[in-house]
Structures are given as C-alpha cells and as structure tokens.
Amino acid sequence: MEKKTLLTHCSDAPGLISKITNICYKHQLNIIHNNEFVDNASGHFFMRTELEGYFNDQTFLADLDQALPEGTKRRLVSSERKRIVILVTKESHCLGDILMKTYDGSLNVEIAAVVGNYDTLQSLTEKFDIPYHHVSHVDLSREEHEQKVMEAIAPYAPDLLVLAKYMRVLTPNFVEQYHHKIVNIHHSFLPAFIGAKPYQQAYDRGVKIIGATAHYVTNDLDEGPIIKQDVIPVDHNFSAKDMAQAGRDVEKNVLSKALNKVLNDHVFVYGNKTVIL
Amino acid sequence: MEKKTLLTHCSDAPGLISKITNICYKHQLNIIHNNEFVDNASGHFFMRTELEGYFNDQTFLADLDQALPEGTKRRLVSSERKRIVILVTKESHCLGDILMKTYDGSLNVEIAAVVGNYDTLQSLTEKFDIPYHHVSHVDLSREEHEQKVMEAIAPYAPDLLVLAKYMRVLTPNFVEQYHHKIVNIHHSFLPAFIGAKPYQQAYDRGVKIIGATAHYVTNDLDEGPIIKQDVIPVDHNFSAKDMAQAGRDVEKNVLSKALNKVLNDHVFVYGNKTVIL
Amino acid sequence: MEKKTLLTHCSDAPGLISKITNICYKHQLNIIHNNEFVDNASGHFFMRTELEGYFNDQTFLADLDQALPEGTKRRLVSSERKRIVILVTKESHCLGDILMKTYDGSLNVEIAAVVGNYDTLQSLTEKFDIPYHHVSHVDLSREEHEQKVMEAIAPYAPDLLVLAKYMRVLTPNFVEQYHHKIVNIHHSFLPAFIGAKPYQQAYDRGVKIIGATAHYVTNDLDEGPIIKQDVIPVDHNFSAKDMAQAGRDVEKNVLSKALNKVLNDHVFVYGNKTVIL
Amino acid sequence: MEKKTLLTHCSDAPGLISKITNICYKHQLNIIHNNEFVDNASGHFFMRTELEGYFNDQTFLADLDQALPEGTKRRLVSSERKRIVILVTKESHCLGDILMKTYDGSLNVEIAAVVGNYDTLQSLTEKFDIPYHHVSHVDLSREEHEQKVMEAIAPYAPDLLVLAKYMRVLTPNFVEQYHHKIVNIHHSFLPAFIGAKPYQQAYDRGVKIIGATAHYVTNDLDEGPIIKQDVIPVDHNFSAKDMAQAGRDVEKNVLSKALNKVLNDHVFVYGNKTVIL
Incomplete structure (x- = not known):
C-alpha cells in the first residue's frame, strides 16, 4: 500500500466532488483526508485528496482527465520527502x-x-x-x-x-x-x-x-x-x-x-x- | 432555491464521500461547502455538507438512508435562525x-x-x-x-x-x-x-x-x-x-x-x- | 485621601527618578505604581506615577518645577472619569x-x-x-x-x-x-x-x-x-x-x-x- | 564602566523607591531601567534596577542595608553570562x-x-x-x-x-x-x-x-x-x-x-x- 496526494484545480462545475471521489472509489483508493474549496468570486475549484491503496497512476489520471473539465490541472504526488x-x-x-x-x-x-x-x-x-x-x-x-x-x-x-x-x-x-x-x-x-x-x-x-x-x-x-x-x-x-x-x-x-x-x-x-x- | 445543511455521522467505510455526493448530485443539489473528518482511532466518519437547490427532503433522506451504513445519524437542517x-x-x-x-x-x-x-x-x-x-x-x-x-x-x-x-x-x-x-x-x-x-x-x-x-x-x-x-x-x-x-x-x-x-x-x-x- | 496621577516628560538627566520620588516622599504622597522609560535614541525621559495622599497641587508642582530640567512637561491628573x-x-x-x-x-x-x-x-x-x-x-x-x-x-x-x-x-x-x-x-x-x-x-x-x-x-x-x-x-x-x-x-x-x-x-x-x- | 543589576525584595514602606534611587544617585550609578512592584495583598515590595557606572559593591550595599527595612533581600548581580x-x-x-x-x-x-x-x-x-x-x-x-x-x-x-x-x-x-x-x-x-x-x-x-x-x-x-x-x-x-x-x-x-x-x-x-x- 502506498500513500499519494491528488491535487485538483479546475473551473467549478456541479458534481466535481462526486466525480473525483467516484474515480477514487472505482480504483479502490481509500480517501484518508479530503479538502475542497470553491472560490465563488472567480468560479475556481480546488481539491486536495490524500489517498491510500495500490496505484496505477496512468489509468487513474486518465479516468480523471476524462471526467474533469478541460483545462483542469491535476497532480498525483508521492509522499516522498x-x-x-x-x-x-x-x-x-x-x-x-x-x-x-x-x-x-x-x-x-x-x-x-x-x-x-x-x-x-x-x-x-x-x-x-x-x-x-x-x-x-x-x-x-x-x-x-x-x-x-x-x-x-x-x-x-x-x-x-x-x-x-x-x-x-x-x-x-x-x-x-x-x-x-x-x-x-x-x-x-x-x-x-x-x-x-x-x-x-x-x-x-x-x-x-x-x-x-x-x-x-x-x-x-x-x-x-x-x-x-x-x-x-x-x-x-x-x-x-x-x-x-x-x-x-x-x-x-x-x-x-x-x-x-x-x-x-x-x-x-x-x-x-x-x-x- | 433554498439552502440546507446535511450533517452525517456514521461508522467509517470505503466510498462514503462518493455515495453522499452522488446522491446530492442526483437530486441536483449543489454543494457549497463540504467538510469531512474520519476519527481513525474509533472508526467514525463525520461530514457536513452545505447544499443549495430545490429540496425534496423525504426522497433525499430516503436515498441517503439506503446508501449509508445502518446506525447512521443524519440531519438535514434548514438555514433558519x-x-x-x-x-x-x-x-x-x-x-x-x-x-x-x-x-x-x-x-x-x-x-x-x-x-x-x-x-x-x-x-x-x-x-x-x-x-x-x-x-x-x-x-x-x-x-x-x-x-x-x-x-x-x-x-x-x-x-x-x-x-x-x-x-x-x-x-x-x-x-x-x-x-x-x-x-x-x-x-x-x-x-x-x-x-x-x-x-x-x-x-x-x-x-x-x-x-x-x-x-x-x-x-x-x-x-x-x-x-x-x-x-x-x-x-x-x-x-x-x-x-x-x-x-x-x-x-x-x-x-x-x-x-x-x-x-x-x-x-x-x-x-x-x-x-x- | 485622594488618588492622582503624575505624568512627567523631560530630557533625560542623572537622578530624575530620585528627585521626583523624593518630592513625593516629602509631600507624604504614597507611590502606588510607578513606571518610567528613557528613550536613549533621543534622550527623553518619561515617568508615570500613581499617587495617593492629601494633595497640595500648587506647592507639589512648584517643587517639581524647581527640581526638574527646563522644558519639562508635567501634569497632575485627577482620577475622575x-x-x-x-x-x-x-x-x-x-x-x-x-x-x-x-x-x-x-x-x-x-x-x-x-x-x-x-x-x-x-x-x-x-x-x-x-x-x-x-x-x-x-x-x-x-x-x-x-x-x-x-x-x-x-x-x-x-x-x-x-x-x-x-x-x-x-x-x-x-x-x-x-x-x-x-x-x-x-x-x-x-x-x-x-x-x-x-x-x-x-x-x-x-x-x-x-x-x-x-x-x-x-x-x-x-x-x-x-x-x-x-x-x-x-x-x-x-x-x-x-x-x-x-x-x-x-x-x-x-x-x-x-x-x-x-x-x-x-x-x-x-x-x-x-x-x- | 560596568553594568550590574540590583534586585531588592522587602516589606513595603513609604519612600522605598526614593531611598534606593538616592543611594544610586549618591554613588553616581546611572539607572538604565527600573521596575518595581508592590504586592498589596501581602505588603511586599520588589524592585529591579539596571545600573551603569563604577561600582564599589561593598559601600553601595552597606548604604542600602542601612536604608532599607530589616529582612530585606538584595542582590547586586554582574552582567556576566x-x-x-x-x-x-x-x-x-x-x-x-x-x-x-x-x-x-x-x-x-x-x-x-x-x-x-x-x-x-x-x-x-x-x-x-x-x-x-x-x-x-x-x-x-x-x-x-x-x-x-x-x-x-x-x-x-x-x-x-x-x-x-x-x-x-x-x-x-x-x-x-x-x-x-x-x-x-x-x-x-x-x-x-x-x-x-x-x-x-x-x-x-x-x-x-x-x-x-x-x-x-x-x-x-x-x-x-x-x-x-x-x-x-x-x-x-x-x-x-x-x-x-x-x-x-x-x-x-x-x-x-x-x-x-x-x-x-x-x-x-x-x-x-x-x-x-
């Protein structure tokens, strides 16, 4: 089991938390901590998700890219020092x-x-x-x-x-x-x-x-x-x-x-x- | 459009955030703010979700009750003073x-x-x-x-x-x-x-x-x-x-x-x- | 018995605390609290003295004026609201x-x-x-x-x-x-x-x-x-x-x-x- | 020129500040900082005086001992590390x-x-x-x-x-x-x-x-x-x-x-x- 952190930043839209957490669930990645913030003034969405499980980075990120709005910046960061x-x-x-x-x-x-x-x-x-x-x-x-x-x-x-x-x-x-x-x-x-x-x-x-x-x-x-x-x-x-x-x-x-x-x-x-x- | 707050407290289990936010999405309720906390020592899950939309309390809560573990305490609170x-x-x-x-x-x-x-x-x-x-x-x-x-x-x-x-x-x-x-x-x-x-x-x-x-x-x-x-x-x-x-x-x-x-x-x-x- | 506060501000010089407290003592005014500060950068001396006793404002201030350097600003303030x-x-x-x-x-x-x-x-x-x-x-x-x-x-x-x-x-x-x-x-x-x-x-x-x-x-x-x-x-x-x-x-x-x-x-x-x- | 700190602790009495600062003045010791506190509940007086000058510890302390109430604890501490x-x-x-x-x-x-x-x-x-x-x-x-x-x-x-x-x-x-x-x-x-x-x-x-x-x-x-x-x-x-x-x-x-x-x-x-x- 590994720990990684997913950082997502995109335009706000309905259902983003649901979409991202669904994909985590589908990949059997357990959410340890999750925080999100929507800047209503500018319509930006930010989410930081600490995950635990067996990662297939490529397919996980591909699923995210398909589900999230164009222009989304997302990073999956290892917990290395x-x-x-x-x-x-x-x-x-x-x-x-x-x-x-x-x-x-x-x-x-x-x-x-x-x-x-x-x-x-x-x-x-x-x-x-x-x-x-x-x-x-x-x-x-x-x-x-x-x-x-x-x-x-x-x-x-x-x-x-x-x-x-x-x-x-x-x-x-x-x-x-x-x-x-x-x-x-x-x-x-x-x-x-x-x-x-x-x-x-x-x-x-x-x-x-x-x-x-x-x-x-x-x-x-x-x-x-x-x-x-x-x-x-x-x-x-x-x-x-x-x-x-x-x-x-x-x-x-x-x-x-x-x-x-x-x-x-x-x-x-x-x-x-x-x-x- | 109304604003209400959903308070959920249950045993921790995989996919809870995903399940709850899916039901919100399905009911076309927009998540304004969301916070969750898992007490790992005791295995309890807490989530507070500020929602906006047209509420059908009965069907919304029924969907939640079906999706969430037995013994879940959930309250949907109006934003009245x-x-x-x-x-x-x-x-x-x-x-x-x-x-x-x-x-x-x-x-x-x-x-x-x-x-x-x-x-x-x-x-x-x-x-x-x-x-x-x-x-x-x-x-x-x-x-x-x-x-x-x-x-x-x-x-x-x-x-x-x-x-x-x-x-x-x-x-x-x-x-x-x-x-x-x-x-x-x-x-x-x-x-x-x-x-x-x-x-x-x-x-x-x-x-x-x-x-x-x-x-x-x-x-x-x-x-x-x-x-x-x-x-x-x-x-x-x-x-x-x-x-x-x-x-x-x-x-x-x-x-x-x-x-x-x-x-x-x-x-x-x-x-x-x-x-x- | 009355309470008054003496505020003294003058150029710094040796013996100022001694001079002021001597005059208080001579007038049988008891010092409740005393604080002083010397701004070494500019050579200014500040002292705030809470006094208790029977005040003869005129002779007390006259004694102070005689003892303190020229240009001293001093005020004796009653404790009224x-x-x-x-x-x-x-x-x-x-x-x-x-x-x-x-x-x-x-x-x-x-x-x-x-x-x-x-x-x-x-x-x-x-x-x-x-x-x-x-x-x-x-x-x-x-x-x-x-x-x-x-x-x-x-x-x-x-x-x-x-x-x-x-x-x-x-x-x-x-x-x-x-x-x-x-x-x-x-x-x-x-x-x-x-x-x-x-x-x-x-x-x-x-x-x-x-x-x-x-x-x-x-x-x-x-x-x-x-x-x-x-x-x-x-x-x-x-x-x-x-x-x-x-x-x-x-x-x-x-x-x-x-x-x-x-x-x-x-x-x-x-x-x-x-x-x- | 040396720097030393005088710490005085005794029963409260009228004129203490005046007496101590007079002796400092007499010994040509300049007061850099001075703080005092009277605990009215117990009638104790505390004073800390940072001094600068040429010290004759013996005569200075002897003068203090003569002026201050019996039972006074006073220490003259050098500024050494x-x-x-x-x-x-x-x-x-x-x-x-x-x-x-x-x-x-x-x-x-x-x-x-x-x-x-x-x-x-x-x-x-x-x-x-x-x-x-x-x-x-x-x-x-x-x-x-x-x-x-x-x-x-x-x-x-x-x-x-x-x-x-x-x-x-x-x-x-x-x-x-x-x-x-x-x-x-x-x-x-x-x-x-x-x-x-x-x-x-x-x-x-x-x-x-x-x-x-x-x-x-x-x-x-x-x-x-x-x-x-x-x-x-x-x-x-x-x-x-x-x-x-x-x-x-x-x-x-x-x-x-x-x-x-x-x-x-x-x-x-x-x-x-x-x-x-």
Missing part, C-alpha cells in the same frame, strides 16, 4: 531552525545543500554534514554571481529553493528557472514596510506590532503569493535593533510553518494568492 | 455581548427570552425589547426553583439554552430535558480550576495564563464536551479580582464564538468530545 | 461595544453624547439614555458640515473625541481644535492598506492576517501616533466581505483597549509615536 | 533549541555540559563542542543514579540546571542542593493535566487548547513557581500523538523565554509564585 537547497547570507536563525527541525524530524525534508554569499554559516551547516557552497558576490556583477549560484544548485536538482534570509534580489532569469519553487521569508507583515530595513521603518512609524511573511518569489519584489504570516507585539521599549531581534523568532516560525505546508503539498498557487488545503 | 433562551444571574458582560451581536447581526439568532434568578439584568434586557423573566430562587429548593425556570422557558420552545454566567448548578432532570441543547461558559480553561472561584484558584497558583471554556452541559459538572477555549496572559500584577475582570473579555468572546458554531450547525457531539466542521 | 463624545456613521459594532462596556463599568468613562452623520445609530444610542445628534452632511460642504458637528459637540466640553467608525475625513481646522484629543479606529494594521477599502485591498493582496489600528488623529491621514494594534488570521476562505466582518471584532477590541489606556492617563504622545506606561 | 548544565532524556527539541539559540547569541548563556540518562542526544550535543555525560539509570536505584548525576554536574558549578525534557523525578535531596536553581519544562498548562502523559489526558478530555509551563522545581511535583506559560489551539483532527508533536514548539518556546528571564535576572521567587520585572 522533498529535496531542498537553502540560500543564505549571514544570519543563522532561519537556517539553524530548519537544520534542527530536519534533524529531529519535525520538518519532513532532505536538505541537499546550503549556498551562501558569505562563509559565515559554513561551520553551522557542516555540523549537520550538509555540503556548503560559498559563492561570494565580491567583484562580480549580479548576473555573474547568480550564474555561479545556479551552477552550485543545479547538480542537486532540488524540488524547492528556500531563501533563509538571503539578502540579495534575484533576477527574472533566476526566478523563471524556479517558477513557484522559491520560498522567501520577508521580515515584515507585507505589504507593510516593503523594501529595505523594514524594522527601521517599523520603529520610525511607531507600530505596536511587527511580523514576518513567507511567500513565493516572483519578479515583483515583495509581491509574490503569500503563504504564511504572523506577528508579535512590540512597544516603545523596542529600538529598531530590538525589533529585529524580536522579529527573528517570528521569521523562523513563519518560514518553517510555510515550508511544512509547501513540502507536504498543501499549497495551490492561484493568481497572486495561495489556497492552502 | 435558531431560537434561544438565555439564563443569567447578575453579571452583564456575556448577556450584553450576545444582545449587541444579535442587534448588529453578527450573531445569527433570535433571542426569545432571558431568564434570571435576580432582576439585575432586567433593565439591560428590556432595552432590546426582549422579555425578561425574574425567577428568584429565594426560599425555594433547587427543584422548586428549576421547575419555575422550566415553566418560564417552555412556552418559547427554544432550540438552545445559553447559560451566560448562570451561577447555579442544574439538576440531572433539567439537563435531560435539554440533552445537548445547553451551552455554558466556564471561567477557566478546563480542566484546570474545576469548581468554585476559578480566578481565586488561578491567583493562588500563580499562573501566567487564564482562560475560559464554552461547553455543552452534562450531568458531570464542568465535564461536558468542550466547544471552544481561549486564554489571555496575566502576570504578578493581577490580583484575583483583576484576573476575573480580565477574564470577562475572554469569557464573552469564547461564548459567542461557540454559539456561532452551534447556531450554524457546525458541531457534532461525539462521546465526551466535539467535532467541529 | 473622563467625558467623551463619540462620532459615528452607520456601523454599530464599535459604538455598541463602548456603550456596553460603559454600562457594565469595564470602561471608566462618561459618554456625554453621540454625533452621527446618519440617524442609523440613534435608536441604539438612546437605549442607553445618551443624547444623539443627527448632523447630516447632505447638501453641505465639508466645512459647513464640520461647523455643525463642532456646534453639536461644544456644549459637552469633552475631554476626548472618539471616532467609532466615523467615515469622514476631518479638516485641519477641526483637528487643531482637538489637538491630541481625537482617537480613531482604522480598519487595517497601519501602515498596510492606508486609504479607502482596506479589506478589499487585503483580499486582493491575499494576506493571511488582517488587523486594526487605534491612533490619535493628526492632519496626516492615517499617519497619527499609534496607540494600539491587533490582528487576526484569515485564509483563502475569506471574501473581502468576510474579512470586513471578521475585522469588526478586532476593531472594537483594539479601540476599547486604546481608550482604556488613554482614559486612564497611560499615554504620552511624543513626536509621531506614543509611550504607554 | 550565567553557566548552565542541561539535563535530558531522549527528546531533542528543547535541547536543540537551546543549543541553537546559544550558538546564534539570542540566549545569553554558557552551556557547560549536557547530562542525559540515555546517549540519544550525545551526537547532537557534541556537534556544538559541548561535553555530554551519559549517566544511565539502568540497574541503579533512583538515589544511586542521582548521586552519579550530581557527580557529573558538580565540577561545572553551574548557576542553573535546566531540565530540557528530563523525564525522571528528582529526589528532595537533589532539589535542596539546587534550591530555586532548577528550571523545568512541563508539557501542559499546569495545573491542568498534572502527572504522566498529559497529551493523552488532553486528547481524552477533548480540549481545544494545549500548552506548556516552565517552572522552578520544588519538592511538590508539578507544583513549583511558574515562570512562563503558553498555549496553542488544537481540534478534533489531533490525535494524542499529533498533540505531542504540536506541543513541542510550545515547549521549547516557553522554556527559552523562561530561561531568558531567569538568566537576565528578571525573576523573583516569592512563596510559590514568581514576580518578573
């Missing part, structure tokens, strides 16, 4: 959290490698016997540096790239190569404090709450589909530096919660939004 | 919150009447043109008093009784008459601080969090199925009285969130627990 | 919450009157025996309307104006007349979603959190000093309308928490920020 | 979190050693170049095992012991030797679910919230002074095992927040409670 590459700069809290959660099994993932534009985090990474690639950006153009980063990543053929406080902007070329496969953690509750130094901005504005946002990277900086956000209260006692310090816990928690959803195939990207089932 | 009677003593915060949320439409309910063992809250209730019955317990045995309370309630034939800080223990006789139809707000995160004066107990123990619990009333005091719980942080600055004051906001929020779930048919009671879909 | 006027448009949730919390004593305030540019909330206000002034803006210029609003407010000489979902922008003239005496509730976690229809903006952006901000009103729209913010999680199930509905609880909670701080003299306004002691 | 020994069994999440937060500097502490009754966590500990002592309890009486544990700890002369999911009960003899110097993380919001298998208990009761409690260890099991508590929501989807998994994040967060307070001298123990300034 995904492989990720993590990009970092100098800050250790998000990387450290992912390393530790992978070590203790609370994050279901294989960390293939870590790539950093400084060597600051090499020692931490190697404690966990994971290869670290130091790809310095010094004396290189953005394009040249990214080329080297891509060369470092490519051999690992990762399912997902994780920007764990990677402080460099990616070019459209890079983003295209990993379409909806790059997750970033941004240190503010977007869309507040877009751009540089969000904690300084938050301090200057005198806010009483700061937060963090995990999102897919697109070519519009800080504008990609949001996966997860969370916040913590601050007050007048917090300097901009204190806010950054306080923000670190939120950042790493938000990032690892987002990764949990992405790595276990709960996330549909849809326009500039996510549907998380 | 439920009617409640509220029982109170002296504290106004929960009653006031329900009155105001009903007034502004954020709680979808008809308050048929308020019954109190003091007249403290008569004036507040009548501001909203709702009948208030003052049923004093003075000089009466518990049974005599309850008899009068039941006589005050009966003409309204409520779908639900709400104990909004009603500070008297109900007898088994009363509880039986309103089986799984009484919701109480308890001023602690049960099972901590069961019994009298929970805020004093919390103060004495030096806890850093206090909370509230909305639950169905059963004959085991403070032991009924929990619907909703929430907490707030406290610290050494809080006296027992401050904790009680701070707890009021949590109490009323927890109660009205629980009522929202109950009144909109999201709650299955199952053993001593709730499944909320 | 403040008087407010509430401005509203059509939505009842914030007004209703303030009315109810005032009724049950959890908000320590006297509501002198409610002024609305519609008559929608007249009936609700009058349930609580509070005068309602319907000042329609129809066929009036902004200045003409505001003139009438000010005339309605003036006789009550309020300590504070509360904009409880008052959906009109105030002119600089109005704001000046009530300098740091107007508290507004804004339906977003500022500075995100400044401007009109914040819930629609939040929906369009696909955020996973929405919030509310209580702030003093200044001439920079949505830019005044923030007093309190809070948020709640949302997800793909929420339409823009659902977000607005869900936001109402946050709005009223944030507003009443902010009012609690302001009405009990915990808030210093300082540049475009607040220090809350 | 504390030294801890961590006790563990098999679960890695709390240990891992402390190791990582110490590594990245967000926990201001020196981990002298880790002692475990299994060798499960030896490899993780040694990644961070910290000595691990495997002291098996197999074939030993509780007293014999504890004797060996104490021998392993003693050479490090720790300021604090941290029980990071150490699943063995300590004897009164052990607890006495480290009076108010042992911090434990308990996997429930005490006093709910005292004793063994709290997550199973929580599951059986059908609670909607689970939590964790960091507390000082005393001879009354699960009854020591509480330092920090936090909770997370759960629902019918959570098995007992899921609850334990979900609880791990809360456990480690609560423990590290408690340690932060203890290690930076914010915590007074007082009867069976804590005052955290």
